[in-house]
Amino acid sequence: MLKTVLMAGLALAGVATIPAHADEVRTVQVRYADLDLAHPEGVRTLNTRIAAATAAVCPASDGRNLSEAMEAAHCRKLAMIDARAQAQLAVSRAQTTVMVASR
Numbered sequence: 001m002l003k004t005v006l007m008a009g010l011a012l013a014g015v016a017t018i019p020a021h022a023d024e025v026r027t028v029q030v031r032y033a034d035l036d037l038a039h040p041e042g043v044r045t046l047n048t049r050i051a052a053a054t055a056a057v058c059p060a061s062d063g064r065n066l067s068e069a070m071e072a073a074h075c076r077k078l079a080m081i082d083a084r085a086q087a088q089l090a091v092s093r094a095q096t097t098v099m100v101a102s103r
Contacts, residue, residue: 032090038094
């Protein structure tokens with residue numbers, strides 16, 4: 001079974017690593033250092049990037065082969081769960097950061 005991992009990397013390029021064998025792990029690093037995750041727009045952009053990374057890391061299926069279609073759907077589901085958990089941690093950190101202004 002293909003294992004997938006989406007990694008949220010602060011300043012890392014979004015590069016897919018494609019395995020030589022199906023039992024290896026595929027990873028895509030999702031950049032978000034340029035986003036303000038304390039605002040909904042930044043979170044929406046991060047979610048869009050995660051969806052694109054999920055599509056890149058999971059095998060495509062034309063839907064004609066049920067087994068392949070189920071494997072692709074399962075891959076996308078697991079990748080999204082993993083990535084969303086990582087993203088939620090980043091969003092929580094951004095939203096709880098206290099900004100102090102002084103003069």
